[in-house]
Amino acid sequence: QGGNNAGHTVVVDGKEYDFHLFPSGIINPKAISFIGKTILELISLSYFSLYLLAGLKDWEKRLIISDRAHIVFDFHQAVDGLQEVQRQAQEGKNIGTTKKGIGPTYSSKAARTGLRICDLLSDFDEFSSRFKNLAQQYKSMFPTLEIDIEGQLKKLKGYAEKIRPMVRDGVYFMYEALHGSPKKILVEGANAALLDIDFGTYPFVTSSNCTVGGVCTGLGVPPQHVGDVYGVVKAYTTRVGIGAFPTEQINEIGDLLQSRGHEWGVTTGRKRRCGWLDLVILKYAHMINGFTA
Numbered sequence: 001q002g003g004n005n006a007g008h009t010v011v012v013d014g015k016e017y018d019f020h021l022f023p024s025g026i027i028n029p030k031a032i033s034f035i036g037k038t039i040l041e042l043i044s045l046s047y048f049s050l051y052l053l054a055g056l057k058d059w060e061k062r063l064i065i066s067d068r069a070h071i072v073f074d075f076h077q078a079v080d081g082l083q084e085v086q087r088q089a090q091e092g093k094n095i096g097t098t099k100k101g102i103g104p105t106y107s108s109k110a111a112r113t114g115l116r117i118c119d120l121l122s123d124f125d126e127f128s129s130r131f132k133n134l135a136q137q138y139k140s141m142f143p144t145l146e147i148d149i150e151g152q153l154k155k156l157k158g159y160a161e162k163i164r165p166m167v168r169d170g171v172y173f174m175y176e177a178l179h180g181s182p183k184k185i186l187v188e189g190a191n192a193a194l195l196d197i198d199f200g201t202y203p204f205v206t207s208s209n210c211t212v213g214g215v216c217t218g219l220g221v222p223p224q225h226v227g228d229v230y231g232v233v234k235a236y237t238t239r240v241g242i243g244a245f246p247t248e249q250i251n252e253i254g255d256l257l258q259s260r261g262h263e264w265g266v267t268t269g270r271k272r273r274c275g276w277l278d279l280v281i282l283k284y285a286h287m288i289n290g291f292t293a
Contacts, residue, residue: 023188026059033063036170036219039105040069065163066170067118070109075138075147076101082142095204096241106207117167120160128153171220178225187215193285204243212289231291233282238272240265248275
């Protein structure tokens with residue numbers, strides 16, 4: 001679940017990769033990478049393929065995208081920024097989103113007005129009509145919002161043909177992977193447990209489920225097929241943006257952790273807040289996820 005609002009850096013053979021949307025397993029020539037029922041920002045997808053994966057041979061043959069993935073549009077990102085401005089003006093503080101349009105896209109999904117990859121690749125006239133309706137809905141809520149509808153549709157039609165060979169029915173793909181010849185399946189999440197929309201430090205959270213339950217709802221994997229659950233923990237705690245942080249060190253210790261750990265947000269470039277490892281929060285994360293390792 002989630003989208004390109006999260007990021008992490010992977011270094012392989014001395015080469016650095018900054019991942020936001022693609023599974024990091026795309027680097028492995030022997031692995032098939034699958035983007036599940038997530039939130040896709042097609043412009044990021046295009047840039048990523050042109051620049052970051054330029055040196056990887058046949059990566060496009062090893063990437064599969066779920067047809068159920070929802071699409072982030074330019075106006076979703078614009079609205080994300082406008083909502084942050086509104087929060088700051090009305091409440092004196094904002095959430096500190098990455099302004100990648102994730103929240104507004106999930107709002108469209110919950111309102112049943114969102115558009116998915118399968119919609120883009122089927123009847124484009126129908127897709128265009130629904131896109132225009134969605135754009136007008138946001139225009140009515142945010143009168144200052146500028147949307148180049150025809151320009152966006154032209155770009156989207158071009159993106160559709162680029163990704164068409166990679167798109168598959170995600171449910172059948174996962175079913176075949178789980179019930180075919182034995183395979184090692186590793187699920188990679190995006191955000192940390194305390195950013196989960198339901199179990200995190202609400203309202204300072206992301207818009208999706210970052211806990212182990214997201215494996216089932218994001219990929220269509222039955223619970224009985226979830227094997228080991230690995231808890232990945234830093235030696236100290238970090239956070240980007242606003243929100244509760246009981247062990248934060250707003251002093252020279254925090255500065256040392258930040259500098260030694262190169263703690264800058266991969267997506268936003270913002271300085272990460274740093275503090276001691278919080279064992280209470282770690283126990284809470286285990287209660288939700290049931291780590292086995």
